Amino acid sequence: MPRIPQFRISRFRFHSALLGAFLFATLLIVPRPARAASKEIVELQTQVQTLIDMVQRLQSTVDNKFGVVQQLVSQSTDSVNKMSLTVAALQAKVNTQGDASSGKLDTVSGQVQTLNDSLDELKSRIGKLDKQLQDIQSQLQTLQAQPAGGAPAGAGTGTAPSGEAGTTLQSSPAMAPQAPPLQDTYQSALRDYNAAHYDLAGGEFSDVVHYYPHDDLAGNAQFYIGEIAYRQQRYKDAVKAYNAVLENFSGSPKAPASQLRKGLALIQLSQKDAGTHELRSLIQRYPQSPEALQARTKLNAMGIKISPR
Numbered sequence: 001m002p003r004i005p006q007f008r009i010s011r012f013r014f015h016s017a018l019l020g021a022f023l024f025a026t027l028l029i030v031p032r033p034a035r036a037a038s039k040e041i042v043e044l045q046t047q048v049q050t051l052i053d054m055v056q057r058l059q060s061t062v063d064n065k066f067g068v069v070q071q072l073v074s075q076s077t078d079s080v081n082k083m084s085l086t087v088a089a090l091q092a093k094v095n096t097q098g099d100a101s102s103g104k105l106d107t108v109s110g111q112v113q114t115l116n117d118s119l120d121e122l123k124s125r126i127g128k129l130d131k132q133l134q135d136i137q138s139q140l141q142t143l144q145a146q147p148a149g150g151a152p153a154g155a156g157t158g159t160a161p162s163g164e165a166g167t168t169l170q171s172s173p174a175m176a177p178q179a180p181p182l183q184d185t186y187q188s189a190l191r192d193y194n195a196a197h198y199d200l201a202g203g204e205f206s207d208v209v210h211y212y213p214h215d216d217l218a219g220n221a222q223f224y225i226g227e228i229a230y231r232q233q234r235y236k237d238a239v240k241a242y243n244a245v246l247e248n249f250s251g252s253p254k255a256p257a258s259q260l261r262k263g264l265a266l267i268q269l270s271q272k273d274a275g276t277h278e279l280r281s282l283i284q285r286y287p288q289s290p291e292a293l294q295a296r297t298k299l300n301a302m303g304i305k306i307s308p309r
Helices: 006-029 035-145 162-171 182-194 198-211 216-231 235-248 255-268 272-285 290-301
Strands: none
Touching: 182 198, 182 216, 198 216, 216 235, 216 255, 235 255, 255 272, 255 290, 272 290
C-alpha cells in the first residue's frame, strides 16, 4: 500500500478546524430576530454537526489506515532484513562450495592425468612390441634364406687361440652401470605414485629421465616429478619440474597439463599475477584442451571472467 505522507494528514486537520471555526462565526453573526431565521440556524447547526461527525469519522478512518500502513512498512523492513541475511548466508555457502570445487578439480585433474599417462604408456608399449615383432620376422626371413645345413662363417673351426682370447679379455673395457629396464621402472613408479609412496616413485621417475632422456616416457616421468612435489606442497620444486617439461619436452602430451599445474602452483605461492598469466597462456595455446577448460573454471572462480570458446 502507498504510504500517506504526514503533512497531508496535518493539512486535512487544519482545514477541518478552519471550516468549523468559519461555521461557528457565521452562526454568531447571523441575526436572530425572526423565528424563521432561528429555524434555519437550527438546521444549519444540525448540518454543521453532521459535517463535523463525518470529518471525525474520516479522521478516525485515516488514522486507522495509517497505522496499518506503518505496520506493513515495518513488516516489509523486517522481511528485507531477513532476506539480506539469507542472501549473505547463501553467498558464503557459494564461496565455500567454490573452494571445495577447486580442490576437487585438482584431484580430478590428477586422476585424469594418470589415466592419460597410462594410455600413452600403453601406446608406447604397443609400438615397441610391434617393432620387436618386425625384428623377429626379419630374423626369421634371414634364417630361411640361408642354405640348408649351412653354417655361419668361422663355425666349426674350433675355439680361438688362447693368446687371442687373452688379448680380448685384456682389451675389454670396465663394466658401466647398467640402466634399469625402462618399462618396468616406469610402471613401478606409477604404482608407487598411485599408492602415495612418493619418495620411492620420485626416485624411479628420476631414473627414467636420467637413463632414457630421449624416450617419450621421459617427459611423462618429469611431469610426475612435479606432481609429487605439488602434492607434498613443495610448490617451488613443482614449478621447476613443470618448467623442465615445458622446456625440455615441449612436444610431450604432458605439456598442457604441466602449464596448468604450474599456474596453480604459482597461485599457491601467492604469485597470483604470474599464475593468472600462465593459465591465460594455456587457454591461448591449447584452447580446445581439457586443461584449458580447467584453467577457465579456475579463473572464473577467482573472479576473472574468461569467455568460453
